[in-house]
Amino acid sequence: MKLYGSLTSPYVRKVRAFMKERDIDCEFIVEGPHDEAGNVARLNPLGKVPVMVRDDGEVLFDSPMLIEYLDSLKDEALYPPPSEARWQVQRWRALGQGLCDATVARLMETRRAPERQDPAMIARQEGKIAAALRFANDRVSGGDYLFGERFGIADIAMAVALEYIDFRYPHDWRSQHERLARWLADVADQPSLKETRFPA
DSSP states (O other): OEEEEOTTOHHHHHHHHHHHHHTOOOEEEEOOTTOTTOHHHHHOTTOOSOEEEOTTSOEEESHHHHHHHHHHTSSSOSSOOTTHHHHHHHHHHHHHHHHHHHHHHHHHHHTSOGGGOOHHHHHHHHHHHHHHHHHHHHHOOSSSSSSSSSOOHHHHHHHHHHHHHHHHSOOOOTTTOHHHHHHHHHHTTOHHHHTTOOOO
């Protein structure tokens, strides 16, 4: 298998971290959606990363889908079977996804020429991020992991999202959300996260 994506995409990092957590062999090819090689646009009609090409030539994209597919390749899936536990895990995954979406949207707006930026749009995204951080902080149990007895997709999704905020929207969220900050500090040294960290 081959995975195409950039080193700065939180969506790509989630998939890479999950592959390392599950010890899945997959060649990682660094390529952004606008790179001259053009593989991303050729393979994914949406022109987004990550994109995966299976050994049979079939193409898959969208990070939640890729993670579920990769989880299906191994015994003892990290995703719980359909149950209340699965919906709890999926809620954490969706929260992490939404945090990444809002941070990306804010970043893209701030990269426009100053006279073309929409301050109200930036404020909306920052409001979403603040609300999601409060929601997460209120639900951190104080245990080692966000759900269950082992490091899983809920932890990967939220850790990547929080570190992406630090990477692209650095601000002192930790002083307001101390339980969430402590949880991140505890899981940040997980090998799958350390080996896929955003570039300095």
